[in-house]
Amino acid sequence: MLSKKYLRTALVAAAAVVAMPAMAQQNYKADSTTIKNIYNNALTSFDSYENLRYLTKQIGARLSGSPQAAAAVEWGRQVMEELDLDTVYLQEVMVPHWVRGDKEVGRIINSKLVGAIDAPIAALGGSVGTGDKGLSAEVVEVKSFEELEKLGKKNVKGKIVFFNRPFDNTHVQTMSAYSGAVDQRGGGPVAAAKLGAVGVLVRSMTNDYQDVPHTGSTRYEEGVTKIPAAAISTNAAEKLSSLLKDDPNLKFYMRMTSETLPDVLSYNVIGEIKGTERPEDIIVVGGHLDSWDLGEGAHDDGTGVVQSMEVLRLMKDLGIKPKRTVRAVLFMNEENGLRGGRKYAEIAKAKGEKHLAAIESDAGGFTPRGFSLEGSEAQLKKLQNWKPLLAPYGLHDIGHGHGGADIGPLKGQGNVALIGFRPDSQRYFDYHHTAIDTFEQVNRREMQLGAAGMASLVYLLSEYGL
Incomplete structure (x- = not known):
C-alpha cells in the first residue's frame, strides 16, 4: 500500500504536468527521464563511496598545511583527471599551518x-x-x-x-x-x-x-x-x-x-566540463578538501568532496553535455581560514568570470532534504518551479537560507545564486569536528542520493539557467 505522503507527492507532480503547455510537458518528460537516469546511475555505482574510502582511510585527517592535506590535493587532481574532463587544474593558495x-x-x-x-x-x-x-x-x-x-x-x-x-x-x-x-x-x-x-x-x-x-x-x-x-x-x-x-x-x-607555524602553499583543485551553448556561464559545485585533524573528515567534508566530483562523473558517464560550464571545486582551508574560498572568488573576479550559480555540500552525507538559496525571489521561484521534478526523490525543502562558507565570497559578483545542499541535519553534530567523524559513519546510499540530487539540480541549471 502506498503511503499518503508518497501519493501526495505523486499527485502534485501529476497536476503540475497536466497544467503545463504541450512544449513544457515535452521538456518535463525529457528532464524527468534524464533525472531518473542520473539516480539510476548514482545508486548503482560505487565510485563515490570508494573515493570516500580512499580519502578517509588512506589519507585521513587533512588539516590545512599538513602532509595529508597535500596528499589530498594530489589525490583530487588524479581522480578528476581520470574522469576525462575538459580541464583539470590546481589553484595556488597560501594557508595557515596550525598544529595540535x-x-x-x-x-x-x-x-x-x-x-x-x-x-x-x-x-x-x-x-x-x-x-x-x-x-x-x-x-x-x-x-x-x-x-x-x-x-x-x-x-x-x-x-x-x-x-x-x-x-x-x-x-x-x-x-x-x-x-x-x-x-x-x-x-x-x-x-x-x-x-x-x-x-x-x-x-x-x-x-x-x-x-x-x-x-x-x-x-x-x-x-x-x-x-x-x-x-x-x-x-x-x-x-x-x-x-x-x-x-x-x-x-x-x-x-x-598547540602552536601556529608559518603559512604553507596549498591548492584548490578544479575540474570542469565546458558548456556547449553558453560556456561563459559557470555553475560551481563544491566541498572543502581540508578537515580537522582529530578524525577522518568523512561527513565534514569528505562526502561533499566526493559528491561534487560525482556530479561530473555522472554527466560524463551518461553523455550529458551541459549547455553551461559545470565546474567542481575542491576548496582548501574552509575549517580554519576560508582562504581557498576567498582565493577562488578573488581570481574569478580578476578574470571577469560570470557565475550563474554555486552549490556547496558541507552539511554531511545524510539523507537529502532539499536546497537553501541565498539569492533573489525570482531565482527562488525558478528553483521551486522544478519541485515536481525533484520532489519524487525527497527534495522537498527549497527555500531561502545559507548557501555555504566556501562559495560565500562569490556574493556580489553579478547575480550569482548561492545554493546550499541540505541533507537531514539531525545527526550531523554528533560527528562534527570530532575523532568519530570516520568513514564508517557514512551510509553509502544516503551519500549517493545526495550526489544524484546535486547532479539533477546542476543539470536543470545548465539547461535553463536562472
Missing part, C-alpha cells in the same frame, strides 16, 4: 566532592598552548557574553572562563541551534582575555551528550593577550557545571602544546 601537538590533558582538580577527575578536552583550532607544565586555575562559568561582562575584571582575572551555553534543542534544524551557540567558540577567548582570564573552556558544539570533545576554529584579536582555549565534551561540561554549584573554588588543569 601532544594529546591534550584536561582535569577537574581540588574538588571537595570528587577530588580530581579527567575531563576530555580538545584545543580549539588556532589556540596557543599552555606550555609544557600546563595551566591550572579556578573556573568561572558563563552562558553569554553579557553575563561575562557583568562579572567584570574583578571576578574574571586570573581564572579560566567556562562558556557553557548549550544548543537550543527546540530548533528542528540543528544548524540553527549551532548558529545560536558557536559565537562563544569563535569570540570567547578574546572576550575573556580582555577581562584578564588566563584560559577558556567552551562547551562542545553538539546537541548530543558525549565524552567526545568537538574542536573548531577560534580567533584572536590584535593587541589582546592570546590565552589557551579548548573545547570540553558535553558530558564533562555538565559535570563541571554541577560541581561548580557546590564548590565554586575548584580548579581546572589543562595542558596543550
